Amino acid sequence: MKLLGIVLVIFSTSSLGYLFALKYKMRSWILKSMISSLNLFKIEVTYSKAPLGEILMAISRSSDKSIKFVFSKTGMILSQNEGHTAGEAWEIALNEWDNGYLKKEDVEILRSFGYGLGNSDVYNQEKNFDLAIELLKRQLSDAEEESKKNEKLYKNIGVLAGLATSILFL
Amino acid sequence: MNTRKNFEEVLYALPPSVREVIIKIPDDLLQEVEEIRLRVNRPLTVYLKNEEKFVSKEGTISFSPSLAYIVTSEDCEKALQLISKSSLYAFEEEIRNGYITLKGGYRVGIVGKCVLENGYIKTLKNISGYNYRISKEIIGVAEEILKYLITPSKGVYNILIISPPQCGKTTLLRDITRWISNGIDFLGFKGKKVGAVDERSEIAGCYNGIPQMDVGIRTDVLDGCPKAYGMIMLIRSMSPEVVVTDEIGKKEDIEAIHEVLNTGVKIITTVHANDIEDLMKKPVLKDVISLRYFERYVILSNRLGAGTVEKILDENFNTLFKGPYRRGRTEK
DSSP, rough: OOOHHHHHHHHHHHHHHHHHHHHHHHHHHHHHHHHHHHHHHHHHHIIIIHHHHHHHHHHHHHTTTTTHHHHEEEHHHHHTTTTTTTTHHHHHHHHHHHOOOOSSHHHHHHHHHHHHHSSSOOOHHHHHHHHHHHHHHHHHHHHHHHHHHHHHHHOOOOOOOOHHHHOOOO | OOSTTHHHHHHSSSOOHHHHHTTTOOOHHEEEEEEEEETTSSBBBEEEEEEEEEEEETEESSSOOGGBOOOHHHHHHHHHHHHTOOOOGGGGGHHHHHHEETTSSOOEEEEEEEEETTTEEEEEEEEEEEHHHHEOTTTTGGGGGGGTTBBSSSOOEEEEEEEOOTSHHHHHHHHHHHHHHOOGGGTTTTTOOOEETTTOOHHHHHHTTTTTOOOOEEEEEEETTOOHHHHHHHHHOOOOOOOEEOOOOOOHHHHHHHHHHHHHEEEEEEOOOSSSSHHHHHHHHHHHHHHOOOOOEEEEOTTTBEEEEEEEETTTTEEEEEEEEEOSSSOO
């Protein structure tokens, strides 16, 4: 009986530890997906020059599910023709997006990217994309470093806390 | 609601605050509106029944600017994004030409500050004025005059439509194109392969390459192509029996027409002028008349409203038909 209790305690605390660790992993994952989607987005805008609404829908189909929402929502708002510009639609989508894993700075980069979306010629659009991608890449390397440091830490804390609690109970 | 096809596309392209005003205009007046004009910090105006009038916040139309809705600079900024569906990068070429075609074939003219590069217009910025032109697709305007445009052997004459601006020449050209392309049952005329060079996207109103206006079942549209190149290109690529193009005037256009006629292809086109005499005064176009390129001249005015046919002349400038004649405004 006691043994089972110990196992349960250790199991639950280490899960908690893993959960915290996951948070760091997810941030990197989302940033990575965002960078690759923005790259695709950039190519569509600069090369195919298709209307933004169509591009957004196509991107949302090929995006990872963690970030799909931003593209599909922006595209949807634009297709409703309620008089929103792309920048406004992107802002609305970002605000509704459940991005608990991202840091505030990450979201700010995306937000300021939105201000320039669709309102200039190809050359300037490209610059806007490049800037956002460059900044997100920096965030990514920062996130990876952080996650390397903290992932192990939280996992270990989880297991050790479980062990400590069990020892106290014994 | 306006019964014009895809009229909502015009509304979608208006900034929300202006859109609200426009939809308050009573339906019967809205039907007549030919242009909606936005000028920054100045009253919102509409052009209808050959007059420019002001629109108040409540959607009433009057001659007094004091009650009118004033267009803000935010409106103007937003309009450009809405017109381009937030895809300004896709319209660089159009902006350089000063207009953008909307879905539905409507056109918006723009003015602003020109940005020059090496003496060429690179783009427009600080767009301060918009002219939403609500083109009309009047199916059947040409019906009554078709019999003058078809040869006894059921062929087509080379036709020149002469018209001052805003007298419905493109509408007439489009309708003639449609009839010739579809065939005219009551004259026993079989449809012909038509190639249209639509340099300014006015004839077919292409949006993403798809004609938004009905230009007939046998019509191939070369959209956004300079007329002179386009006519030759079409003849090589699509083997049309009739070539249609709008607003000739440049020297190279005339040369291209000459080449088209040499290949035996018929041509239907339009030109800006009041009448034949007026045309004779224009250096480039004089030759077109004196060399007798065309076999039928349709002269338009707006005496009875846009689309009034004044005269139809044959190749020797004899009057075949004397107007003014105007088909009733039954369809818009």
